[in-house]
Amino acid sequence: MRRLLDDDSPKVRQAVLSELVAWKEDGLRFLSESAQEKTSSGEAALGLLRELGWDDGRDAFRQFIRAFSYELESGFLLLDKVIRPSSDLIVTRQRLDQLAKRCEELTVLPTTLKDRCRTISRVLFHEEGLRGVRADFNQPASSSLSFALEEKHGLPLTLSVIYLLVARRFGLKLDPVELPGHFMVGCFLGKSTFYVDAFERGRMRNPEEVMAFLHRRNLDDSPQWFLPSTVGDVLRRACRNLVHQHLSAGNAESARLFSSFGNEFDEAYRRAS
Incomplete structure (x- = not known):
């Protein structure tokens, strides 16, 4: 599948999109991993994420x-x-x-x-x-x-x-x-x-x-x-929950992401005080 991501053929692109949608969460995971590559396939994966509305928020x-x-x-x-x-x-x-x-x-x-x-x-x-x-x-x-x-x-x-x-x-x-x-x-x-x-x-x-x-x-x-x-406090608590959940699941990178959101809230409150 990865070698087809940057194929310019409209038929191939539509087939790839249909297959990824059918994969659901596995399709999202596949594209997210592919988008990390500094290649034409990686750039294509990023474009597909946006097209499917799966881009990271x-x-x-x-x-x-x-x-x-x-x-x-x-x-x-x-x-x-x-x-x-x-x-x-x-x-x-x-x-x-x-x-x-x-x-x-x-x-x-x-x-x-x-x-x-x-x-x-x-x-x-x-x-x-x-x-x-x-x-x-x-x-x-x-x-x-x-x-x-x-x-x-x-x-x-x-x-x-x-x-x-x-x-x-x-x-x-x-x-x-x-x-x-x-x-x-x-x-x-x-x-x-x-x-x-x-x-x-x-x-x-x-x-x-x-x-x-x-x-x-x-x-x-x-x-x-x-x-x-x-x-703000409710959202910060939600982020803390997610840090704990990802650490428990062994997802250190995701835990750091949600921890960074907590830091952003702290900084926003500091600037406002």
Whole structure:
């Protein structure tokens, strides 16, 4: 296959593209490795990556970090492109739109904040069957939004971000909440604050229950953990997760990449202070 990458024949090029698409992740891996070569085949592989929409999104994500204007959906879709270059941001957005539309279809007015959160949980965790990853926390793909939507499982942070993005489309302004060793969604809109545990299929917890959750695991229950987290901090945590996942998988080069993103965030915050 490699010797055909720089073939100028339109028929050969189309056949190569079709074969690579059929290979899916193996096709991406093959082109990524070929693109490292300083040859005509390497240049052709780079062009094919761009043509297929599989080009590496690391530069775009770095630019996003340096701009210091963080927005949850944009940040996580750009990060998703780094994790899975073959992902399609438009398709991911459309899927989130569809999930929010389904929530609207199930809503009967009048409704409360908790009722609306229960509707989101019904759609994501019962109809769609999204689950927290149990067997392999160290699989880097479990940090990917597109992977979680396709394969129906992900990390607590990943599922929480999906919940937040669907909620936003559904007219709810919820917040990410970083906890020691866990991640939840917080609702600070009404008189009584509550939290949604996306990893536990949308289980709702009041502040006392979250504190008990932390106590059972001998984790820090300081008041700051119960407050909304910034988008930058959530993205930095996602990058730290990916560093750990890649190190556990023996991917030192990928671990260094995501560690470098953490350094970029640190530098962006330093410049802004």
